[in-house]
Amino acid sequence: MTNILITGSKGQLGSEINELSVKYNQFQFFFTDIEELDICSLNAIKDYIKNKNISYIINCAAYTNVDQAEENKELAKIINADAVKNLATVASQNNITLIHISTDYVFSGDNSTPYAEDQKAKPMGVYGNTKFEGEEYVRNICQQHIIIRTSWLYSPFGKNFLKTMLRLGKEKASLDVVGDQVGTPTYAYDLASTILHIMQIISENSLFNNFGTYHYSNEGVCSWYDFATEIQNTSKNRCKINCIESKDFQCLAKRPHYSVLNKSKIKHIFTLEIPHWRSRIKHCIKRITE
Ligand SMILES: NC(=O)c1ccc[n+]([C@@H]2O[C@H](COP(=O)([O-])OP(=O)(O)OC[C@H]3O[C@@H](n4cnc5c(N)ncnc54)[C@H](OP(=O)(O)O)[C@@H]3O)[C@@H](O)[C@H]2O)c1
Numbered sequence: 001m002t003n004i005l006i007t008g009s010k011g012q013l014g015s016e017i018n019e020l021s022v023k024y025n026q027f028q029f030f031f032t033d034i035e036e037l038d039i040c041s042l043n044a045i046k047d048y049i050k051n052k053n054i055s056y057i058i059n060c061a062a063y064t065n066v067d068q069a070e071e072n073k074e075l076a077k078i079i080n081a082d083a084v085k086n087l088a089t090v091a092s093q094n095n096i097t098l099i100h101i102s103t104d105y106v107f108s109g110d111n112s113t114p115y116a117e118d119q120k121a122k123p124m125g126v127y128g129n130t131k132f133e134g135e136e137y138v139r140n141i142c143q144q145h146i147i148i149r150t151s152w153l154y155s156p157f158g159k160n161f162l163k164t165m166l167r168l169g170k171e172k173a174s175l176d177v178v179g180d181q182v183g184t185p186t187y188a189y190d191l192a193s194t195i196l197h198i199m200q201i202i203s204e205n206s207l208f209n210n211f212g213t214y215h216y217s218n219e220g221v222c223s224w225y226d227f228a229t230e231i232q233n234t235s236k237n238r239c240k241i242n243c244i245e246s247k248d249f250q251c252l253a254k255r256p257h258y259s260v261l262n263k264s265k266i267k268h269i270f271t272l273e274i275p276h277w278r279s280r281i282k283h284c285i286k287r288i289t290e
Contacts, residue, residue, distance in 0.1 A: 002203050005030045005054045007039050007087070008061025013101060015157040016192035017058065024196055026203075030054070034061070039083040045090045056199055058099045059087055062131070066105065067252040069126040076130045084134035088141035097144040097202060097211075099195060104151035104183060104217070106132040109256020116262045117149075117213045125253040135213070146198060147213040148191070148266075151259055152227070155188035156287045165228050166288065169237030179225035179243035183259040184217040187280040191216055198270055210269050215261035218277035227277075234281050235289075 008014050009031035021029045030052065037048045039061050062080055063069060069076040084100060091098040105128035106121040123129040138145045154162040162185075168175055194216055202208045222230075225243040232239055246255070266272060 001028045002026060002055045003028045003030065003053050004056045004058065004199070005032065005037075005049065005052070006058050006060060007032055007037060008059065009033050011060055011062070011064070012153055012155040012158045012160060012188045013192060014060035016155055016188045017060065017195065020189070020192050020196055024200070027199070039087055040078055042086040042089065045086055049090060049094065049096075054094070054096055055203070056097045056099060057087055057091055058195060058199075059084065060101060062101070063127070066125065066127045066255070069130070070252040073126050076126050077133070080127070080130035081133035081137065085137040085141065088138045088145070091144070092142040095144070097146070097199075098138060098142045099146045099148070099199065100134070100138050101191075102135050102147055102149045103128065103131045104149060104259035104261055105256065106135070106149065107256055107259055109181075109258045111258055111260075114260040114262035115215065117215055117265055124256060127253065139213070143211065145211055146202075148195070149213065149215050149261060150186050150191055151183050151217045151261060152185040153188050153191070154185060154284060156284060157188070161185075161224070161227065162231055162281070162284060163288070165231045166235055166237070166285070169232050169235060169239040172239055174240040174242055175228065176242045176244045176249070177225045177228040178246050178249050179223045180245050181255055181257055181259075182221060182223050183256075184220055184222065184261065185227050185277045185280075186217040187275075187277075187284055189284070190218060190275060190280060194266070194270070194272060197272070201270055214266040214269075215263050216266050216274075217261050217263065218280055219263075219274050220277045221260050222277060230278055230281055231285070235285055
């Protein structure tokens with residue numbers, strides 16, 4: 001049996017891994033969130049893994065509120081960077097493979113073609129900065145690591161753009177949504193399946209040596225306006241979506257205008273076929289409404 005520790009398991013991604021875990025009998029999962037294991041404490045992590053013979057840690061824990069991070073710099077750094085250093089340290093000392101999740105917001109958005117893994121990070125705000133710091137700890141401390149940068153996560157769990165649009169779409173006659181920020185939505189269910197698939201490949205191949213940084217989102221490119229319009233069309237809400245510019249939308253954090261991720265590497269190394277973003281919205285809405 002291969003033992004796997006999941007941190008932050010009550011969030012969007014952790015919840016999807018939890019749902020999918022029943023299909024993976026060869027793995028024994030230890031699902032934890034902050035109540036069971038606060039990753040900010042190095043000693044708590046060391047104590048938790050004692051006698052559990054953990055082979056993988058999947059870190060789904062993070063400080064993910066991009067706007068609030070601008071005001072809670074210290075806490076964002078503690079969770080997104082310092083706590084990740086703790087996990088990397090424990091993983092490295094115990095021959096554990098660390099699968100860590102990061103973000104498209106490590107990039108500035110100056111590109112006009114999809115970002116490859118080796119392109120220079122230049123975060124625009126506290127969230128992206130602290131997530132990049134966390135990545136660097138993983139790369140420098142724990143050789144056996146997989147970092148997956150993803151973008152615009154949504155799921156039936158927690159708070160996300162799709163759920164907000166579904167709710168507001170019922171309450172309001174019209175909504176203003178930004179049309180000049182372009183990226184790709186990622187269904188957390190698809191990312192969770194990919195992580196489990198990657199773990200299976202690594203655990204079946206003792207010579208695996210393609211550790212490193214990867215990009216994953218659904219296929220395709222869209223703006224938040226396109227995403228919102230598709231959500232309204234799929235859910236058959238009558239709410240009208242108005243396309244506005246970022247300069248007319250008040251928020252605390254600056255966001256990249258372009259954050260599309262190039263997924264060639266993950267598709268090639270792990271032989272993946274990735275669904276298009278448009279095709280996944282229906283699946284998620286069905287789970288929410290049923
Ligand atoms: N959401 C997005 O759009 C997005 C986009 C790109 C990348 N990502 C990355 O994808 C990963 C998963 O994101 P997500 O949306 O699933 O996140 P999420 O829903 O915010 O879940 C994060 C979980 O971590 C928990 N947590 C916070 N501090 C913790 C601590 N000290 N110890 C243990 N658990 C702690 C949170 O608990 P509380 O809720 O109680 O704080 C929450 O249950 C993150 O690394 C995130 O940066 C997300």
